[in-house]
Amino acid sequence: MKNMKKLFCFALAVVMLLSVMAGCAAKTEQGSSTTQASESTASTETASNESADASDAAATDGEIDIAFIGNTTGDYAQYGIPVRNAVMLYFDQLNAAGGINGKKVVVKEYDDKGDGVEAVNAYNLAKENGITAVIGSVLTGATIGLADATYEDNMPQITASATATGVTVMEDTGEVRTNVFRACFIDPFQGQKMADYAVEKLGAKTAAIFYETGSDYSEGLKNAFVVEAERMGLEIVDTEAFATGDKDFKAQMTNIASKNPDIVFCPIYYGEAGLAIQAARQAGCTATFLGGDGFGSVKDYASAEELEGSVYCSGYAPGTEDVAQFEKDYCETFGVEEVPNMFAPLAYDASMIMAYGLKAAEDAGLEAGTDEYKQAVIDAIKTMDGVKGITGTYSFDSDNNPIKSVAIIELTGGEEVFKEMF
Amino acid sequence: MSLFVSQLFNGLQTGSVYALVALGYSMVYGIILLLNFAHGDIIMVGAYTAFYAMTAFHLHPILSVVLAVVTSTLLGVVIEKVAYTPLRSAPRLSLLITAIGISFLLENGAQLLFGADTKSMDTLVPGNVSFGSVTISYTAILTIIVAVIAMVALTLLVQKTKLGKAMRAVSEDMGAAQLMGISLNKTISFTFAVGSALAGIGSVLYLCAYSQASPTMGSMLGLKAFVAAVLGGIGSIPGAMIGGFAIGLLEALVAAVGLSVWKDAVVFAILIVVLLVKPSGIMGHPVTEKV
Numbered sequence: 001m002k003n004m005k006k007l008f009c010f011a012l013a014v015v016m017l018l019s020v021m022a023g024c025a026a027k028t029e030q031g032s033s034t035t036q037a038s039e040s041t042a043s044t045e046t047a048s049n050e051s052a053d054a055s056d057a058a059a060t061d062g063e064i065d066i067a068f069i070g071n072t073t074g075d076y077a078q079y080g081i082p083v084r085n086a087v088m089l090y091f092d093q094l095n096a097a098g099g100i101n102g103k104k105v106v107v108k109e110y111d112d113k114g115d116g117v118e119a120v121n122a123y124n125l126a127k128e129n130g131i132t133a134v135i136g137s138v139l140t141g142a143t144i145g146l147a148d149a150t151y152e153d154n155m156p157q158i159t160a161s162a163t164a165t166g167v168t169v170m171e172d173t174g175e176v177r178t179n180v181f182r183a184c185f186i187d188p189f190q191g192q193k194m195a196d197y198a199v200e201k202l203g204a205k206t207a208a209i210f211y212e213t214g215s216d217y218s219e220g221l222k223n224a225f226v227v228e229a230e231r232m233g234l235e236i237v238d239t240e241a242f243a244t245g246d247k248d249f250k251a252q253m254t255n256i257a258s259k260n261p262d263i264v265f266c267p268i269y270y271g272e273a274g275l276a277i278q279a280a281r282q283a284g285c286t287a288t289f290l291g292g293d294g295f296g297s298v299k300d301y302a303s304a305e306e307l308e309g310s311v312y313c314s315g316y317a318p319g320t321e322d323v324a325q326f327e328k329d330y331c332e333t334f335g336v337e338e339v340p341n342m343f344a345p346l347a348y349d350a351s352m353i354m355a356y357g358l359k360a361a362e363d364a365g366l367e368a369g370t371d372e373y374k375q376a377v378i379d380a381i382k383t384m385d386g387v388k389g390i391t392g393t394y395s396f397d398s399d400n401n402p403i404k405s406v407a408i409i410e411l412t413g414g415e416e417v418f419k420e421m422f
Numbered sequence: 423m424s425l426f427v428s429q430l431f432n433g434l435q436t437g438s439v440y441a442l443v444a445l446g447y448s449m450v451y452g453i454i455l456l457l458n459f460a461h462g463d464i465i466m467v468g469a470y471t472a473f474y475a476m477t478a479f480h481l482h483p484i485l486s487v488v489l490a491v492v493t494s495t496l497l498g499v500v501i502e503k504v505a506y507t508p509l510r511s512a513p514r515l516s517l518l519i520t521a522i523g524i525s526f527l528l529e530n531g532a533q534l535l536f537g538a539d540t541k542s543m544d545t546l547v548p549g550n551v552s553f554g555s556v557t558i559s560y561t562a563i564l565t566i567i568v569a570v571i572a573m574v575a576l577t578l579l580v581q582k583t584k585l586g587k588a589m590r591a592v593s594e595d596m597g598a599a600q601l602m603g604i605s606l607n608k609t610i611s612f613t614f615a616v617g618s619a620l621a622g623i624g625s626v627l628y629l630c631a632y633s634q635a636s637p638t639m640g641s642m643l644g645l646k647a648f649v650a651a652v653l654g655g656i657g658s659i660p661g662a663m664i665g666g667f668a669i670g671l672l673e674a675l676v677a678a679v680g681l682s683v684w685k686d687a688v689v690f691a692i693l694i695v696v697l698l699v700k701p702s703g704i705m706g707h708p709v710t711e712k713v
Contacts, residue, residue: 251677
């Protein structure tokens with residue numbers, strides 16, 4: 001009920017803002033990638049504004065047209081809006097610095113309301129408006145719908161946030177959508193990374209695993225960890241599990257403690273992770289605990305002494321050197337206190353990757369919108385090797401998932417502190 | 423071997439909490455034949471009381487524990503007066519439905535008051551002690567000792583005091599006890615008070631073990647304690663203790679051999695088996711229906 005009320009208030013606020021902006025829409029510069037200093041931009045309106053003059057914009061030489069498709073309204077707009085803002089921010093900065101080989105990049109934005117059908121409709125409209133690449137969508141479902149459409153056209157596409165395997169690989173046939181990339185890592189990748197980290201940085205020889213059965217997230221990370229551990233020669237001495245909703249981990253932790261492993265890998269969420277670590281310490285287990293991004297805010301769920309030394313990986317570390325400038329720019333441009341979530345920096349990197357592809361096609365002297373141009377963009381992204389973004393360095397694997405560094409966060413003195421990129 | 427001993431203590435620790443809660447179930451059932459399904463939620467209220475006393479008001483842990491026990495006791499008595507006393511002559515089913523209603527009221531009330539998220543605090547009694555290769559946490563030792571003391575005190579109360587005698591009399595035959603001059607209302611209220619006080623102690627021991635409080639924490643705990651009470655023989659005080667420890671040990675054992683995912687299933691399978699094979703439980707007396 002409370003949420004409904006909030007939603008209603010939010011909707012009212014958006015309507016009010018809309019009416020205010022409707023008044024000044026005429027003053028907004030048309031055709032350029034406008035960055036409006038508002039979190040709740042009416043993107044449908046912008047899209048229609050831009051589509052109105054798109055026909056001539058597409059024809060203009062010296063401009064590269066791309067589309068941003070994402071849910072800037074609707075239930076999950078809190079994900080879509082930061083992504084949209086970061087994309088706009090990136091290309092505004094790029095254009096201000098001279099664009100790509102002197103050409104400006106025009107981002108036409110379309111709202112898919114988080115829906116796959118809407119995303120495809122938006123894409124078809126964008127195609128008519130002469131775009132040559134797509135950034136989007138934001139939610140997994142809409143992104144898969146969009147990917148089906150872009151794959152037919154071999155249109156370069158990158159998503160900042162959709163983590164499902166099915167985005168880049170068709171799940172029924174296993175066929176890779178060669179034109180679709182993503183800037184975020186998929187869940188199992190974290191398991192692989194943490195196994196590497198345990199061996200290379202922590203010098204671990206033996207490991208125990210504690211995971212949640214029936215959870216895609218937990219089992220995905222666990223399986224990836226097991227595979228990588230075997231490859232790295234990390235011996236798994238014990239595997240324990242719990243069923244969703246269970247809180248009593250004493251027996252499992254006593255088993256783990258008796259095997260005395262160097263590390264315990266816990267691909268579970270913060271609440272259970274806190275309980276597990278408490279139970280482990282009481283059972284006399286002194287191993288270092290490792291987790292995935294589900295560990296975020298675990299500091300509130302166990303004491304500082306119990307957590308000391310535990311590490312987890314995250315897609316983004318707030319406040320590090322690489323993202324500091326982005327955070328400052330984002331907050332200044334959009335008038336907010338802090339970057340709302342990790343999707344904004346990832347969207348900034350997605351834009352960077354797309355710009356990298358576009359640059360390669362431009363360097364080759366191809367004409368925007370042609371099939372060769374699109375293929376050149378895709379090839380460039382596919383073969384990029386350790387290109388530095390703000391959330392890590394990027395290369396892509398055979399399934400078009402990024403091979404990137406993760407941020408290692410360590411629990412120190414009861415705080416979650418960024419340790420290193422790995 | 424040392425692993426087995428460690429797991430034994432894990433089981434005893436969990437079992438202590440189950441036993442304390444099961445006692446409340448059993449005593450109330452023994453006296454007014456009511457399955458008090460709100461009992462688990464009294465534990466939840468006790469846990470929140472202790473949690474806020476320690477984190478928001480920074481009271482001394484001992485004081486917080488006392489506060490939690492007092493709150494649980496009062497809550498138990500109030501529930502009995504408001505919800506159960508008016509229904510004493512109503513069919514037993516009405517009483518059971520009321521109990522479920524109270525349980526929902528408490529759970530949802532807690533969500534309204536405290537929010538639906540889990541509240542977490544630092545471990546109350548950190549650390550452990552090693553005997554050779556056997557490691558036992560201080561929490562486990564404390565839990566087992568407190569539970570045993572509470573059970574001894576309860577047994578003395580029921581067997582040696584006048585009020586205890588009254589309780590036994592009422593549970594034997596309500597009508598006859600009343601004719602002998604025993605105040606029914608007073609005795610029943612007292613039973614609820616004692617049962618709820620045990621739940622209060624249980625809630626604090628639960629906080630020691632898991633240091634988390636959530637609005638629905640009482641439902642699963644309550645159900646398992648109910649299974650313990652049935653296993654021991656519902657209505658029987660020593661039965662509830664035995665049942666509680668048995669369920670706790672069984673859970674630890676199941677989890678220790680790697681079947682932790684099946685833990686709940688095993689516990690509830692026990693309920694089914696007991697009801698099929700020996701419905702009166704380990705310590706219960708089979709009741710012969712009089713015609």
